[in-house]
Amino acid sequence: MDETPLQLSPSSASNFKSCPLLFKYRNIDRLDEPISTRQAGGSLVHAVLERLFAQEAPARTTERANELLEVLWTELREEPEWRPTELDTEDEVGWLESNRRLLSNYFLLEDPSTLDAARLEWWVEYELDDVQLRGVIDRVEERDDGSWILTDYKTGKVPGAAREQSASLGLRFYALVCWRAYGIIPGELRLVYLADPAVLTWRPTERTLLAFERQMKALAKAVRRAADTGDWRPRPSPFCMSCAFQDRCPAWNESVRGSQAV
Ligand code: SF4
Structure with a gap:
């Protein structure tokens, strides 16, 4: 990988966590995907x-x-x-x-x-070590006391408890960027799920954001290592069933061959 800062958005970070090879196909090779x-x-x-x-x-x-x-x-x-x-x-x-x-x-x-939206579809970025964290926050409101409420719309359903952490990754990511780039820890993070419908809220603290920042640094290091070694390991999971890259994925092809041999 060249020396330009590595860029991570909430979705690319989540791609790498779920499957490094998927991250490569999407974010390095930038392969076309059908739009569902x-x-x-x-x-x-x-x-x-x-x-x-x-x-x-x-x-x-x-x-x-x-x-x-x-x-x-x-x-x-x-x-x-x-x-x-x-x-x-x-x-x-x-x-x-x-x-x-x-x-x-x-x-x-x-x-x-x-509601009084202070910002809509707000592009934010922050360089953390040699990683550029960037993305778009759906909506920001400012309370009278100057604190911020960040809202992210989700068109899916509320995830089960096991997936809650990964579902909130985007908002924790944005809260970290707001804190580091503007010196403001948002007072509230809201995920608005339109399919259920339901709203989940969190109140980030300096301690939780520091912990998340460590996670992002570790993740960035893992992405750099994969890029330097070319070891974009596939990580098969139920998500493979809807992956657009099944045809070119060695792990998928291996599993298909395995099931045909039975
Ligand atoms: S099919 Fe599964 S293992 Fe292969 S790239 Fe897609 S998500 Fe990763």
Whole structure:
């Protein structure tokens, strides 16, 4: 790997933790991947919520959110980076309806007309040793006492207790960047799950962020080592079932050969 700072986002950090070879395919080789209906739905719903918060507070209604969904989809439906790879025209109505349901769930969790977003889709970065931590925070609010609330929308369901740590990685990552780059430890981190719907919250402390920072440094070291040695070890897991790189993955091919031999 060259000497430019290694870049890590919450999703690339999580990719490396789940499977180093997957990280390589996505972040080093930058191989194309099909866009799933779920990913595309997530991007569209995020874009609608961003535009909703750009409206005057009284206009942030369910009806306006649905209108924005229609308007945005009309603008974006032919764009390859927005359209699900395998979405037929006949499936499009049902897919849009599922996104509309996520938006109506959103209104069960919050009343956006009462919220004052200080920042939307906020790009943040911070260089930690020789690792550049970077990403986009969905929404930031500032309380009267000057503390920040970071909110991340999730279009999936609340994970079980075993996966809670990895699900909150993104927000802990952003809390660390806010602390190191701006000297502010956010007062609250919120994961807004639109499918359930439910909200999970955390209150980060200096101690928990220091522990997370150590994890990020160790992770960065492991990524550097893999890049220097070329040892991007595959780590098979149930996630392999939905991995777009099965065809080129030696671990997957090995397991397929093994099951055929039985
Ligand atoms: S198929 Fe599994 S082991 Fe192979 S790259 Fe994908 S996630 Fe990793």
